[in-house]
Amino acid sequence: MPDIRPLSPTDLTALREAPLFARLDESELAAVAATGSMRRYDHAALLFSAGDPADAFYAVADGHVHLFALNEDGDQSLVTIVGPGESFAEAALFGAGRFPVNAEVQAGAVLARFDGSAFLKVLRGNQALGFRMLDSLLARQVFLMHEIRRLKAxxxxxxxxxxxxxxxxxxxxxxxxxxxxxxxxxxxxxxxxxxxxxxxxxxxxxxxxxxxxxxxxxxxxxxxxxxxxxxxxxx
Incomplete structure (x- = not known):
């Protein structure tokens, strides 16, 4: 089990490194942070499996998380490694409602976990906040597509x-x-x-x-x- 604590002011400052939160003002960031908690993992652990209900999303404060898929033979295929200053699983929360891949947190990692239902309740009360976060997601997606094209070259x-x-x-x-x-x-x-x-x-x-x-x-x-x-x- 991870060590769990509330988010501190220092954590809020670190969250701004994640593109998802970069365009939020102080009150908006505080509202989102109120739905989350910090978790330290001393041992590697499976956060969620593909097909599980998307009940949360995460931001990495320290360490790494491996997102991977399993083929028909049960072999792992790494999708990406998520590191400090990056968030993940928010697209599943906004979209299909189920995680499309598996996530394994590595030993020593520290994550911010945001409860899905509480977070969506905040968004329903502030539609402008939701649009800003979606805009940030889109900008991040465009950047990743550019990186993929650059990598293949x-x-x-x-x-x-x-x-x-x-x-x-x-x-x-x-x-x-x-x-x-x-x-x-x-x-x-x-x-x-x-x-x-x-x-x-x-x-x-x-x-x-x-x-x-x-x-x-x-x-x-x-x-x-x-x-x-x-x-x-x-x-």
């Missing part, structure tokens, strides 16, 4: 370089040691086959990246950043 090595740089810039990984997620999940995240990941790593010598067993080392972050800049892999 690059080689596996370029995709991996951009992903490693994003881990460093988000303070998710220090640039040395074991990667924060399994290599198989990284391969799924950047849209390549798992067996291609090792080859992609070997091709990043010119970007200052070396692989030693399970450890990856970025010898020179500026070199990696320059490599990514050559194909538009940095913001």
């Amino acid at each position: 690059h080689s596996p090595a370029e995709r991996l370089a951009s992903y490693l740089l994003s881990l460093i810039e988000s303070n998710t990984w220090p640039g040395h040691g074991k990667l924060p997620v399994r290599k198989q999940l990284i391969a799924s995240r950047i849209g390549i086959e798992p067996e291609s990941l090792s080859r992609a790593l070997r091709r990043l010598d010119e970007a200052g990246v070396v692989c030693e067993g399970d450890d990856v080392l970025v010898k020179d972050e500026s070199l990696l950043r320059g490599f990514c800049a050559t194909f538009g892999g940095t913001a």
Whole structure:
């Protein structure tokens, strides 16, 4: 069971990092926050399964959540990894009313969970708030579609370089040691086959990246950043 506590003023400030809340004023954010609670997970746990009623949505304050689907053989296919400053499952709450994928929270993660019925009650009392949040969702969707198109335009090595740089810039990984997620999940995240990941790593010598067993080392972050800049892999 997770440790549960009310949202604090510090939590409210952190929530503004999530695109869903970025356009809300202080009173609107407080109204939404009143429907939520903070939860820390010391162990990995399944938050919900595909097909479950969408009774809540979440925002990640720390750590990661894996959204995945299961094929007919029961094998997992990673849909995305949700990290700090991102929200998820709100589309299911607004739309079909059931979660379309499975969600597993990783050990050590801290999430804000917003109760679905209480949240929808707030929206019914403030339609302008609902429109602003939907507008934020649409903007986020457009951004993700752009990212997918950009990702497919690059080689596996370029995709991996951009992903490693994003881990460093988000303070998710220090640039040395074991990667924060399994290599198989990284391969799924950047849209390549798992067996291609090792080859992609070997091709990043010119970007200052070396692989030693399970450890990856970025010898020179500026070199990696320059490599990514050559194909538009940095913001």
